[in-house]
Amino acid sequence: MRSINSPSVLLAFGIAILLAFAFLGSRGIWDPDEGRYTNVALNMLESGDWVHPMRNDYVGHWTKPPLTYWAIAASIGAFGSNPWAARLPCALSYLACVWLVWRIARRLVPERANEAALIYATLLLPFGAVQLITTDFLLAAACSAAMACWIESRFTQAGNAGRWLLAMWFCFALAFLIKGPPSLLYLLVIAVCAGLLPQARSTLAWHALGLLLFGLVALPWYAIVIHDTPGLLDYYLGVELIDRLTEPELARHGEWYGWLQVYAPTLLLGTLPWSTHLWRWLRSLGSQFRLWRMRDTRQDDPVGLILFVWLVLPLLVFCLSRSRMPLYLLPLFTPLALIAARQMQRDQRAFASMRMVVAWVVVLIALRAATSFWPTHKNAEAWAEEIRRHVDFPLHKVVFVEDMARYGLHLHLGVQVEKLSMQPVADRLFDPEYDGNFDARLEADPKATLFVCKAERWAEVQAAFNRRGYQTQRLGGDYQERVLFRASPNTRLHG
Numbered sequence: 001m002r003s004i005n006s007p008s009v010l011l012a013f014g015i016a017i018l019l020a021f022a023f024l025g026s027r028g029i030w031d032p033d034e035g036r037y038t039n040v041a042l043n044m045l046e047s048g049d050w051v052h053p054m055r056n057d058y059v060g061h062w063t064k065p066p067l068t069y070w071a072i073a074a075s076i077g078a079f080g081s082n083p084w085a086a087r088l089p090c091a092l093s094y095l096a097c098v099w100l101v102w103r104i105a106r107r108l109v110p111e112r113a114n115e116a117a118l119i120y121a122t123l124l125l126p127f128g129a130v131q132l133i134t135t136d137f138l139l140a141a142a143c144s145a146a147m148a149c150w151i152e153s154r155f156t157q158a159g160n161a162g163r164w165l166l167a168m169w170f171c172f173a174l175a176f177l178i179k180g181p182p183s184l185l186y187l188l189v190i191a192v193c194a195g196l197l198p199q200a201r202s203t204l205a206w207h208a209l210g211l212l213l214f215g216l217v218a219l220p221w222y223a224i225v226i227h228d229t230p231g232l233l234d235y236y237l238g239v240e241l242i243d244r245l246t247e248p249e250l251a252r253h254g255e256w257y258g259w260l261q262v263y264a265p266t267l268l269l270g271t272l273p274w275s276t277h278l279w280r281w282l283r284s285l286g287s288q289f290r291l292w293r294m295r296d297t298r299q300d301d302p303v304g305l306i307l308f309v310w311l312v313l314p315l316l317v318f319c320l321s322r323s324r325m326p327l328y329l330l331p332l333f334t335p336l337a338l339i340a341a342r343q344m345q346r347d348q349r350a351f352a353s354m355r356m357v358v359a360w361v362v363v364l365i366a367l368r369a370a371t372s373f374w375p376t377h378k379n380a381e382a383w384a385e386e387i388r389r390h391v392d393f394p395l396h397k398v399v400f401v402e403d404m405a406r407y408g409l410h411l412h413l414g415v416q417v418e419k420l421s422m423q424p425v426a427d428r429l430f431d432p433e434y435d436g437n438f439d440a441r442l443e444a445d446p447k448a449t450l451f452v453c454k455a456e457r458w459a460e461v462q463a464a465f466n467r468r469g470y471q472t473q474r475l476g477g478d479y480q481e482r483v484l485f486r487a488s489p490n491t492r493l494h495g
Helices: 009-021 033-047 067-079 083-108 110-122 124-129 136-155 158-179 181-196 204-228 232-246 258-270 275-283 285-293 302-320 326-346 354-372 380-390 409-413 438-442 455-467
Strands: 397-401 416-421 449-454 470-474 482-489
Touching: 009 083, 009 110, 009 354, 033 067, 033 083, 033 409, 067 083, 067 136, 067 158, 083 110, 083 124, 083 136, 083 302, 083 326, 110 124, 110 326, 110 354, 124 136, 124 258, 124 326, 136 158, 136 181, 136 326, 158 181, 158 204, 181 302, 204 232, 258 302, 258 326, 275 285, 275 326, 285 302, 302 326, 380 409, 380 482, 409 416, 449 455, 455 470, 455 482
Parallel strands: 397 416, 397 449
Antiparallel strands: 449 482, 470 482
């Protein structure tokens, strides 16, 4: 029997829509991450080349497969070049995850399906990530959809299992186009669950057909770009897959204790305000292990075992990997929401009061408002406003000299953005630190280019321009400890 104060499904999705779209376009694009994604998507729109992700006209951007760029580019093409459109795919992915949690809960925790959806919608980490332009929410939606399809294939009538397995493989193909081989970690979850909880029905033929569907959807893009780009396969397999798993030099928080620094606070804070239900679940695992250890008793609680493997197996892999970031855990918040709802049911606890939920939603909206107007040097919109105040000439390019490029200016100013080095740069085909060499770019007429450098290096940069026969002109005072300037050929030397 449902609790008296159980939320309605309309309330759950109404809150989710509010949290997804509140202040969606109020904040400018934040560099570096949001700027990189929108920059590549805009280059696809402007060039018409949707196959080869490009940082600019000279340098490819191969760190991620194309589906996230396609989604952003399609949204900007439909709704205009603005932050709201750029963030729309992530907001829709968040809403898709809320719906998927509700759909899965109807199968696994039917008495608490509405609660599960509302729990996911109000978890702190998904709420914080919904308006960040990254691959992570699209990946979370695709992997959650794949798991939902597999669960339906297990619990539905035998005649319907095949189509759900085909849908599962299609979702994994989308995930593979979002983040590549790491997305298949959740296929391992399914394999382990299927091994621990074997079914009488045979699904081998459907899996074979699904694997063919996966290949038809996921692999053509890889085949094209690997054919067109010598060395790309070695880069994907060597650097983006193996090295990021094993080499701390290429990783993030690669120290042996890095998993504790990153994932412990992510789970502790990211599961607010529903952490107490998850703590009770954690404390109950001892008795559950005794049940799951024996083959004859596993079928007594298949739902609990599936949720446990879905959460713990990927988490273990993330901890062992040498590349660790908080948003890597985002796909795990689907099983976390389901576990919290199920634990609430097992404890026979009433859902939290609507007054508490409303208060928490108000807190979240206040946090979103504060973030939207928080001053930061990462805000490309503020950079664009400063540039407009000082540039009175037709501007086609902004070049950052020995400094972090603000690629978000591509969306806010409609210009190309580059990052150049004053020193000769190594010939690195994939993910180079700089877009090119200082001398090579200066061969073109720089009159429509704005240059930016750190104020502390202004004398050095000015001298480098002068040695190459260019005179510089500062535009305004320092901004964010940077100098904005333009350069023109010295007529006495170039005449």
